[in-house]
Amino acid sequence: MKKYILSLTACLFFISFINAQVDRSKRPVPAPAPTINLSTPQSFELDNGMKVMVVRNTKLPRVRIQLRLDNPLYASQDKAGVESLLAAMLGNGTTSISKEDFNEEVDFLGASINFGSQSGFASSLSKYFDRIFELFADAAKNPLLDGEEFQKEKDKLLEALKNNKKDVSTVSRQVSSALLYGKKHPKGEFATEETVQNITLADVKNYYENFFSPENAYLVVIGDVNFSKVEALAKAHFENWPKRNVLDVSYSDPTDVQYTQINFIDMPNAVQSELVVENIVNLKMSDPDYHAVLIANSILGGDFNSYLNMNLREDKGWTYGARSSTGAGKHVTSFYASTSVRNAVTDSAVVEMLHEIKNIRENLVENDKLALAKAKYTGNFVLALERPETIANYALNIEIQNLSKDFYENYLKKINAVTAEDVKRVANKYFLVNNARIVVTGKGSEVLEGLKKIDRGDGTMIPVKYFDIYGNEVEEPNYTIAMDPSVTIETVLNNYINAIGGKGKLNDVKSVFTTAGATMQGMQLGMEMKVTSDNKMSQAILMGGMPLQKTVFDGQTGYTMAQGQKMEFDEKQLADMKEGTGLFPELDPAKATLIGMDTVDGVTAYAVGYGDSKVSFYNAETGLKIKDENTQEVNGTPMKSSILYGDYKEVGGIQFPHTMTVSAGPQEIKFEVTDIKINEGVSEEDFK
Incomplete structure (x- = not known):
């Protein structure tokens, strides 16, 4: 069944400043800020209050x-x-x-x-x-x-x-905001x-x-x-557009937590952990600290050469990127540092993120890093002035953010005036490492024990609180399910084989031809899948009766055909396909390993591993397989996909699932089986 996951997942995915040499012993002498002469948009106001700006x-x-x-x-x-x-x-x-x-x-x-x-x-x-x-x-x-x-x-x-x-990333983003601002706040x-x-x-x-x-x-x-x-x-x-009384509701400003804490959201399907360190920020663009905060954030996590990115990506190799942002505006905003890391290094990544935030709060930034951050802002600012929309956006900001008329004319002067002492001062004011929420969204059974052992720095552990995907506080998850020591891999697989029809029946099956349908975003999809006992497979995804994608494996070689383009399987794909044992891998227990017990949608199940990337789950009570889970790398990033099986019905004396819910990332398709043929409708031509 592993090949089913690979091919169905493929269907789901288908559908769905160069550093200068600096003498570190000398503080660089800043060049004078360029003179900025900003043109002003022509503007007027209609009787109904609409303000109009024109940039020719x-x-x-x-x-x-x-x-x-x-x-x-x-x-x-x-x-x-x-x-x-x-x-x-x-x-x-x-x-x-x-x-x-x-x-x-x-x-x-x-x-x-x-x-x-x-x-x-x-x-x-x-x-x-x-x-x-x-x-x-x-x-x-x-x-x-x-x-x-x-x-x-x-x-x-x-x-x-x-x-x-x-x-996982969507849940992390939503719950992080809900915890920070409160679920009843517009931003939460x-x-x-x-x-x-x-x-x-x-x-x-x-x-x-x-x-x-x-x-x-x-x-x-x-x-x-x-x-x-x-x-x-x-x-x-537009002048005939009538005014209305826009609703203006007051909301209490959110406050930070009294002590730094880990807020954990359990996502059993996560292959990576989403990490966020956050706190409330009250900063307006007109505030004296604004430009220093821009520079401080750039040095910490706003640039490729930032502290966070150079540590977690370049030094440790744990992530493709680590970033931070610090908001500023007329409404309450936040400081937000984030990254995505493998489950195995989740707790270590949290420690390193906190280390870098403490570093910028406790130590003066090096002269070359300060100069580089200023140069980046100068370059970006000057380049932006070449675009006509920049003039309009600056004029809008002056109006909406209540800025002085010369705000942007003095922008580079204020950027260049930021000192290392300023960076340290604003970091202590706005990057509140001692009053931060560390929001971790990931697979608790693999990452939680490490998170519970993170030291504050004084010998005590950072406390952990638990939340569901809606931001509601919950009890600590229990991942320990005792398994009867007499249960072996043979026990689990034999229970499954007997539950669906028995070894004799399964050995008589040489091929299975399955037809199914699904609806995705209003589109009707069809699926035709042919599998043989000697490990051959052909699967076609149809839309309107026409082939959308086809995957074929003849036991030795294989390919995927999509939009008229044929893509041969690479070595890893071939190895994964050859690992299969035909229709019923459960008939060969030598290739399976009993991992332990787990829960699948509230059902207690035995977890069985096939190779290093596939896990199948069998209902501990009925013996039936309820889920296949596969982990593979896509462009260097681990991706988890799964198939949930349900609605078992007898066909030819064998129980087959008649619903297959395929999930890959946030996408999900539920296929409903319409027909199953045993030992008919399959020929060698299907695998060419």
């Missing part, structure tokens, strides 16, 4: 439109996800133009129009600007919010949320299947009425267009 640039005959709503923070709470549904529905027609006609005209003009729940974007050639502006305004003011489109987008969101429950809430089920079309319309309003809106037009034309178009198409 005639290098290309194109125009871009950006709409940004600077609204207060808002938590949807038991209807979290309503903003995502609104975003998905906006820009798909208007009350006077159907979705099909709207999208067809936009496509015909070679343009694009997209919306978020509080934003919008359009792009077109200059000669079609007038019409695209009109369509964009119509879609913003008069969106087509109908029941059919609502249900379609709601179903898509629910399917995505179902998949996200198994995606996230959509779940339960909250999305609560949402009605009326809720989406109410959200639009409450938040999509001109008084907090900024419209930015960039490109080959005259100011006078934009002014005329804005007055013609």
Whole structure:
């Protein structure tokens, strides 16, 4: 069955500054900051409060439109996800133009129009600007919010949320924010299947009425267009957009934990651990510390040559990247250091992350690293000025973040003025290693014991608290399941063989031809799989009756065919396929190892290893196989995939599973078997 996992997983994946030489003995003399002369966008304000900015640039005959709503923070709470549904529905027609006609005209003009729940974007050639502006305004003011489109987008969101429950990085991101800000804070809430089920079309319309309003809106037009034309178009198409009273709800500022603690989220399917070290930050762009924080964060984890990355990636080789970020803005933000590492080095990586944060807090940064960080910001700033949208973005920030008019003209001067002492000072103020949450999302049975032994530095251990994938505190998981010492590998495999029909029946099977179907994101998929007892396999994935992907193994060689391209198996793939023992690997106990006991969706099961990458799980009570799990490397990263088996039914005197739920990363497809043929419908031609 291992080959099933490999081929089905392939289907699922298919569908789904150069360093300068520095004399370290001398403090480098900083070059004078370049003189920055920023042009100012032409602007005006409509009677309804919308502010319009125009940046003319005639290098290309194109125009871009950006709409940004600077609204207060808002938590949807038991209807979290309503903003995502609104975003998905906006820009798909208007009350006077159907979705099909709207999208067809936009496509015909070679343009694009997209919306978020509080934003919008359009792009077109200059000669079609007038019409695209009109369509964009119509879609913003008069969106087509109908029941059919609502249900379609709601179903898509629910399917995505179902998949996200198994995606370790998504769970880490969501729960980290929920723990830091609180689940009732706008920055801490996230959509779940339960909250999305609560949402009605009326809720989406109410959200639009409450938040999509001109008084907090900024419209930015960039490109080959005259100011006078934009002014005329804005007055013609946006001035009649009525003001609304945008909801403004006050929320208590979140606070940090009193002591550093590990917050652990158990994800049994994790092959890597997601690590986050975080704390609350209250920092505005107008604050005196702002530029020093930029430099400090760059040195710690904001650049390839940062402390975190050079330690965890370049020195230890534990990760492909370790990063940090420190937010700044009108609302509460965070300091956030993160990485992904193998299960085996999870606790060590946490220790090293804390070490580097303490390092920048306790020691002055070296002169060359400080100079390099400043050079990076200078280079990026100067390069950004070559893009016309930069002028608009800077002007927007000055308005929204309440910055001084000369903020960006003095930007490089303030960057260059940052000292090593400044870096140490702000690191102690904003990187709160003694009041941090260390959020670890991973496989508890492999990483938890190591995490529980991490020393604070005073001989006591950092306490560990436990949370589920929704951010609710739970009891410590128990991974110890006692196994009867009399149980052997032969016991487990014989129980399975007897449960499905007996050795005699299985030995009579020379081939099995399975037909199944599934639905994924509204698409109907078919699967035809042929397997023989002498370890040959052919599998085809169909869409609309047409081959989408085909995988073939003739016992010695194999290939995958997709989109007309044939890809021969490499040595590792061939070795994995040859490890198989045909239809029923359980008939050859010499190739199996009894690992122990585990739970699969609450069911106690025996775990049996086949080779170094496959584990099968057998129900301890019924003997039936309930799961196959495979780990393989994809572009150097370990990826875990699995098949859950269920709904066993008798065919020809043998019990076969009639549902197979294939999971790879966050993606999941449930195949339902429609037909099984034993010793018929299979020939040698199927494996060529």
